[in-house]
Every structure is written in C-alpha cells, then in structure tokens.
Amino acid sequence: AQSVTQPDIHITVSEGASLELRCNYSYGATPYLFWYVQSPGQGLQLLLKYFSGDTLVQGIKGFEAEFKRSQSSFNLRKPSVHWSDAAEYFCAVGARGGYQKVTFGTGTKLQVIP
C-alpha cells in the first residue's frame, strides 16, 4: 500500500526567505506525486504534479519540487516566500494506472513572519 510521510508538522519562515518542505513516499514503483495547498477553511488546490520525465517540476505561485527516486522523496521548494504563502501544504501519492486512490500526508503548516 502506498503512503506519504511529511516529517514537519509546522514550519516558520521569514518573508523573503527560502522554503523547503519535506515529503517521503512509500510505493513499489515510481508513483504519481502531487503537492496541494489548503488555506484555512478552504478546499485543496493543486500546486504541481509529477507523472514522468524531468524530475524537477515547476508549479504555480513560484513553487517547484524535485523527485528523487533514490531517496523516495518529493520535496517542495520556493526561493522567496511571501506572506500569502502561509497555509497548509499536503504531499500526495497515487499509483500508476487503474482507478486512482490518492493518498495524502498529514500536512505541514507554514507560518510566515514579517
């Protein structure tokens, strides 16, 4: 069964600083990988996805993520954080082929301080 681990429950960064959110997955082969963002009281919005090809994936709002097969990781990065980036971020994994059962991690809450 697939699973996702987000080791950081809460992260605080200063506005303008760089950001890296960690994600490790467990799956028998190369999975589909996703990052979603959730603002308070809202649904989730897809930031970026990895299906195949280039292991560095660009997303919306200036985010990027790198798939590292050897480390079973898919960390999310942003070079300069804005106050509006404060939200909860979820990494998710899906199996290749067939009907999807996307599995989410427990999330990392990002706080941005001025």
Next chain:
Amino acid sequence: DAGVTQSPTHLIKTRGQQVTLRCSPKSGHDTVSWYQQALGQGPQFIFQYYEEEERQRGNFPDRFSGHQFPNYSSELNVNALLLGDSALYLCASSPRPETGELFFGEGSRLTVL
C-alpha cells in the same frame, strides 16, 4: 468555468442521524472522489466514482455510501452518524479516473453532536 461545487457548506446533526452531501464536478470531468478531513489531519480517501459505479474504496465502514448520477454529479451518504464522523468532507473531480489529478471543492463541514 465553474469549479467543483459542494452543498451544504455547513451542517449539524445528532448521533444516529443520516446525512447526504452533494457534489457537482468541474465542467468536463467525469470522475468524482470523496475525502474525509478531520481537524488537523490530511484528507482520507473514502471512495471514487466513475461511470456511475464505485471504482475504489478506502478504509471506511459500509455506513458510508455514495452515488453518481448520469450528469456526473455525486452524493455521499453517511448513516448512523457517530461523533467521530465530524469532519470536513471534500469532493474532488478528475478529467479521467487514472490520473490522480484532483480538483477540490471547498467542502462540507459536518458537526455531529
């Protein structure tokens, strides 16, 4: 282009009651998945509907059931409500069932007293 819409946005029920939540997928999407998100947790997969049939199911009891209509909209039904069913219920649609790329609604907040 309307996104995923869910109703109601908030509701309060008592233990033992039944609830029905509704979802209209994004235009052009034919696959609907339902997730339960408890406070402070990540979304947990309940089930996925495609072509009016349940295609995948997570680890939820039979009290949780669903339906998909010919227009691709969907309902989630929960019977015999427990206090632990209090959560945000999220509907997500996909352009195809195998992609895993989910477009979420804003959810229905269920409180069970």
